[in-house]
Amino acid sequence: MERPRIIRKSAGDLPEPPHLADYAAERAAFSWQRARSELAGLPGGGLNIAYEAVERHARGERAGHIAFRFLGNNGAREVTFAELSGLTNRFANVLKALGIAKGDRLFLLASRIPELYIAVLGSFKNGTVVSPLFSAFGPEPIATRINLGAGTVLVTTASLYERKVAPVRSQLPTLRHVLVVGDDGGSADIPGTLDLGRLLAEASERFEIVPTRPEDLALLHFTSGTTGTPKGAMHVHEAVVTHWATGKYALDLHPRDIYWCTADPGWVTGTSYGVIAPLLHGVTSIVDAADFDAERWYRILQEQRVSVWYTAPTAIRMLMKAGADLARQYAFPDLRFIASVGEPLNPEAVWWGLEAFGLPIHDNWWQTETGGIMIANTPAMDIKPGSMGRPLPGIEAAIVQKGADGRLEMVDEPDRDGELALKRGWPSMLRGYLDNEERYRRCFAGDWYLTGDLARRDADGYYWFVGRADDVIKSAGHLIGPFEVESALMEHPAVAEAGVIGKPDEMVGEVVKAFVSLRQGFNPDDALRRELLGHARRKLGAAVAPKEIEFVGVLPRTRSGKIMRRLLKARELGLPEGDTSTLESGG
């Protein structure tokens, strides 16, 4: 069916007057200083994310309002802002009693349980830096990140500890304490760990927030690059200004909203928009601990009366697969805004939203380094399905190209591909990669932060994603560094070399595929392929390990010895192989 290329919208048609009604006027009037003045700041001076997110409301008229409704398999648990204040104070006291100080790093490895949310916010109160880990990581990615970040505390669950941390515990020299939550939410008695439930119960509910300044480190988000170890993107307490402004403009949060962010807090979306932004706006957040299930999700949207829903393309495509008929068995009278992030949302998915919910789905764009939403389709704006939208107030975007002399050139002409760049200066911009100044510097050209994403801008100022400028793999919205996967494969005695690419996949964007050449004496048979798959999964976990392994005689390399992943990918897709003049071997 031929569909129009634009979905027309206007502020007057919306059930809730949108925060961003007049795009040009709001952008012109906006300044980050003004946004900052909408927040309270610490009573004694300074800025702290947890104060803005929790205390401001716990001491005000929203004290009794529900901050989180946690859905588990055994019913719901509601936590008001006042209760959240007490719980996070208890957690901060636990840290303090253990001698964990301002600037120390706390790692989190858990599914979406209440303690995780309490730990994030309690850590901010103590000035402790939070670094979330994805619970589907295997022991190796976990150990790599804790060691890079010199983590002193880890919060996790009993079964995750036993499966993923205990095997590598001896390789984590900086880790002083492991705080464990029982799998049923109760206590846990595991040697070498502390029972978080008991510590929380014994701790005081009163805590004075450690004075943090806007530039003090708050979050450490690891992200993957093409080469080398993961990069720890450093974010500061001032990022809260972006979280607040984007919660307002991009998610259009209003006090009455029931909000559901389906992202896991193991990734940046689940932290910025699953924990911080909704609290800043004093709205009720739904948190579901269970894995994706189409019917369960529809039931949650209906029963919890979700009004603003922030989800991801992979989930939307899985819902599409289950059919719009299933969606129509439910009613969503309260739902008024759906947004998506993680990878470009295909136009069919935008339209499918209209079919299933009577609402289009609004794509937006940002990345770990930007700390918050930068470019978005907002409620009152016309949607061009397939486009990520337009820059939010306070954000200046551009398409750039490196000229012949290495200098940056602005691409002003519409519809031309180039690298997406952002003018530096928004509050949640990363302040560096941990212990890697050189890599941080390479992200900038003058005043412009270079995103590594290729895009184009049309004549109306809408941005369109084109591809990654590097070899990083994007699977189910998460970045996977090919180097990390290759390294794990190379640790197997049968593997001579490995090249890892993202193979296009309808459901998750890309799946990890490994090309492996073997050492002499090993046979490329099915038994060995399974052994390698098992080896990679044990080390890396299901979310990072390859889904497919193919044996090859020899991998193509450049003359300087780098594996040509691009060529592997071209071959995989049956595309022309392009300029191979720098190749060492034809494979």
Next chain:
Amino acid sequence: MDEKELRAVLIETLLDIAPEVEAARLRDDKPLRSQVDLDSMDWLNFLIALHRKLAVEIPEADYARLVTLKDLQAYLGGKLR
């Protein structure tokens, strides 16, 4: 196909996707995904592979009920009979 054979097919299919699993340690009455590291895609592939191997329709609406090995055995066993 008797119960034992069906369980063997389940395990074999699981091992194709997650060869690292120690089958002897699996508990039939506990959620499979809490014992085995399977992401959403693995889980989907697992159910699709079972559908192919056993020639049994597994409508998506039934996915939510299939949590433990025991659930899968009862569900698939019922359909095969």
